[in-house]
Amino acid sequence: MQKGQTREKILIVDDSEMNRSILADMLMGEFDIVEAEDGEVALDILAKDADSFSLVLLDIVMPRKDGFEVLEEMKRTRLIEDLPVIMVSAETASAQIERAYGLGATDFIMRPFDAFIVHHRVLNTIFLYAKQRQLISIIEEQINEKEKDSNLMVDILSHIVEFRNGESGLHIRHVRIITEMLLRKFAHKAHYPLTEREISIIGMASALHDIGKICIDDKILNKPGKLTAEEYAIMKTHSMVGADMLGGLTAYQEDPLVRYAYQICRWHHERWDGRGYPDGLKGDEIPIPAQIVAMADVYDALTSERVYKPPFTHEKAKEMILAGECGAFNPVLLECLSDEFDLIRDELAKSSAEGFSGIEIRKFAEAVLLSKGDSLRGKSKASDRTLKLLDYERMKYNFYAELTEEIQFEYSFSEDILKLSARGARQFGVEQALSDPAGNLRLKEQLGEHWYEKFRKILTRTSPTSPEYRCECELPIGGEMRWYSFIMRGIWSDEVTPELESIIGKLVDINDTHVAMSELKEKSIRDPLTGLLNREGVWEELPQRLAAFPAHKYAVTIFDIDYFKSANDVYGHQFGDKVLCEVAERLVHSTRVHDLCARVGGDEFLIVFEYDGDIHPIIARVFKALCGKVEDFDLTVSMGIVEMTEKGQTYEELSHKADIALYVSKYAGKARYHFYDRSMGDDVAH
16 A cells, blocks of 8 residues: 555456445445456556555456456566455356465455455455565564574585685575575475475575585686596585585484485486486486575576686576576476576575575565454445346346246245245246245145255255255156256355355256166266266265274375376366376276275375285385376376274374375475375374
């Protein structure tokens, strides 16, 4: 918010005038409102005066530029870092919600709108960002002081190396800046689990990447011309010398700084294709910290003046690295360099040997400032514009309802009144509005007591986060039994929570034949894309299997697809679905009939093996079968396994331990599997 601005300003972006009007009515009492009818207009407004806004309420489906395109542009220009966005949509698909959060959205509000929820989410988001901005200066100051103290000895030691090597004193700082920036980008792009604390430690450890050069002769270190083969062989020993120095710190081998520094010292000259040194590691065998420091070291070496060469421009350095002139690097890491290139160049230009780069402090403690104001219940009043728009929409709704073959209805729990559409009332042979005792009794006669009560129970299963419920049932309509699809969406009033206040839904005729309930049940526990069991199916089938222990031995395995987000981003979501189906097919072909296979969410899969002898060769066979190629995409998985060791262990306990082993596999570099053991602890790493 600009200085002098007394009220927070909100930009509402929606192609529906009615939706904009409803939101404006809810918020204009406390906020200044600006409206935009599509994403293109919104971006124009933000381009001119983004600093004056405190929040954007953004619809997803719009002409010209939709909500996702707006988010992508805000992310590209880094506007999303300072201006929070709450997505507004009737879309409940998890893929849509995940995509919005992935692009930087702060929150999600579902339509139809609830004034109380909208107001408090808006307030919380605005206050959260204001609180964060307030905390930034305090935290930056504290972190800078601690970082200066913590880094002092590391800087002194690493600068001794630089002094002997004739390098600029900025090299260490530049490598650290580039390392931390690439780590953050890589962690996001490749779903690599790293905390901000770990990124900071790896950045500090990067300062020691060339510590082994202390033992290299000055004449070789500072030779202005090309090294001879013998001299180059001596120079290459610095990576092992540095690793041996750190390996000699026996009392500190479990310290994260020493562990990361060892990896970096020993392997920062390894290359993705196996042509590096000292061990000729290739691909994911090279620890991620070493991969990233290797790229940072090469980048700064290219752009810095050395005794044997003048500096290259940043653009030339990028071109040489991407072209493979400096050795092969992880393809995902090359993408990270391209994505962050402008920011890296700018940060290095601002950096100095004495000061800290502004990019070094990027994460701050989350703070949620809950509003303690009066409740909004009863305070929201619709404007004349909104009422006219609602009347117009109601007329359209009634018109289209008459044209459809659906039976549309609304049911109020508090008043026990069912309102049917005109067509529905005619088909049921009842009045449009029915109230107990007489009206609803007639409806109960039509539906039957069993189905009437079943529907009431179904409605109570809906919630504000999962408002929609679908089921199929056989109803006596017009003297004959017919199958219908029942689609319902719950709406809550302020006074009746969590009990359901009303339900709006429709009955859709499926066909004139009976549908077997067993088939409907089977559909409900199957993932529609892959045909594997879903999470509900696992919950239903697994307990009886685990109860058979120890007569049968079981192992619970959880795995996900490495770099799956990259497959979606590069090739599109249709290709992502193809990869999921390919994994499911390989899973079915590589497991046995009595093994339980499921897709339990996104790219996460579960296997429950039943076995008698050694489980290890079974796991190795299935793991190998899952990996391979899907067109140009290298398909690999990370897997965690836990063996059932005692009777009474629940699925929750076993899956939790399998999750821990899965994250150990991810930390180790992906494309591998680990069995759970007690040394891994009880908490999944994040």
